[in-house]
Amino acid sequence: MALTPDPAVLHGMPLFAGLDGEALADVVRQAGTRRVPKGTQVFAQGDEGAGGHALIDGRVKIVQAGADGQQVVMRLIGPGEMFGTLAMFTGGTYPADAVAVSDCVEIHWSAATMTALMERHPRIALNALAIVGQRLQEVQNRLREVSTQRVERRIAHALVRLVRQAGRRVEDGVEIDFPLSRQDVAEMTGTTLHTVSRTLSAWESQGIVESSRQHVVIRKPHALIAIAEDLPPTTEATPKD
């Protein structure tokens, strides 16, 4: 292939944690590289022959659609993260769409090579187990959240998670470094874009956030956390933990 990825990109990927340099080289040798222009799909829900994907550059959104067309944003992927790996262990068809929200570069492995890699380096299978287990817990937490909490709190929590995942410090605040529409947030929290817009407007008038088209900056992270955790509305306090 024209593009041969640098083995260094695999560093920090939990799936390949604990592998020695030789093993990493082996993993990289099997990988293919691909450019994915903004707005196109990396793979589609129901596609056969699921393999493994790792994002080198850009942003990818994992969206699951129901029979009625209703969508839910399952994950947002940034450089260095893996995606689409779940399908390999559960029958081979992708359970969701992966769409590039900016121009992307990804490396990928076919299901066959991935299986071979896991046999040659059993450590990968154990890593996968830990990763999938953790993902399961996260989804369970989201399920509990959406089942028991009000909309405002869910939106706050979603933003807090986004900050943790894609937050970038800027002068007076933290920027969410991800193209993020109101519709996206709605599909992450089980509400409508209208309610998200209203909520953000309210927060903006309180100086908690500042948002523009596809773009959000958190001005008072502690206030957002207070809403997410349902703490008393302290004016300026550092929440314990």
Added chain:
Amino acid sequence: MALTPDPAVLHGMPLFAGLDGEALADVVRQAGTRRVPKGTQVFAQGDEGAGGHALIDGRVKIVQAGADGQQVVMRLIGPGEMFGTLAMFTGGTYPADAVAVSDCVEIHWSAATMTALMERHPRIALNALAIVGQRLQEVQNRLREVSTQRVERRIAHALVRLVRQAGRRVEDGVEIDFPLSRQDVAEMTGTTLHTVSRTLSAWESQGIVESSRQHVVIRKPHALIAIAEDLPPTTEATPKD
């Protein structure tokens, strides 16, 4: 120790699928057996040293509670099913409560022995991967459901799932063979026991279900599926206005 489980109980457990008789005997040899009286916990959310559990007899409910005390029923476990295994791969503390809703007998393995078993029989790790992956997909589906669908449909879907898992054919209908309160259903679907009660009452007056205390019988499964899938009401359904 008095109780030495029959290796046959492991048959049909996906986690041990594909193991030969000798390996199964090895697995059984490491297991401990325990009786758990109705109403008590097998393990509690946050407990350290998570191991693996398999239910021999009885019924167990897996419940996750949030900081505010709000609960969500994650799974219902019947004989032959495994539970509590997730925690082994993700840090060692149980993410939910497991409470016996009837007198139970379970076998269990400590985290250490389970790890050793997985090293001795790598097939177990691969099985675990498939199981956790499938569970993740199921939870994602529930998340989508609770995020996008109305209450009546969610309740219908929950009952359909319960029928699949613990359904028992009886004369004119299918019985859900599991002690099931309105509160339980509410905690599975993200609503309140009041709404569940009202919904079941409405269905009962339409002859779709028949319910009493902790007990539900589905009289017209097809009608329930129609509600769950939002299909046009079938032939004998009572017309709406």
Added chain:
DNA sequence: GCGGCTCTTTGCGCGGGAGCAAACGCTCAG
């Protein structure tokens, strides 16, 4: 610069379903 497109904001009205409270009824202990 102009027009069109997408994303966003905001007003308005309504309804699904939560919350509260009270009564009913099955089960079981004594």
Added chain:
DNA sequence: CTGAGCGTTTGCTCCCGCGCAAAGAGCCGC
């Protein structure tokens, strides 16, 4: 048999958040 306790039913009220609609605001290509 009697009483206590828990699960269930049902009425009533209220309001959060959805749905609809229309206007505003960046951003694009031409």
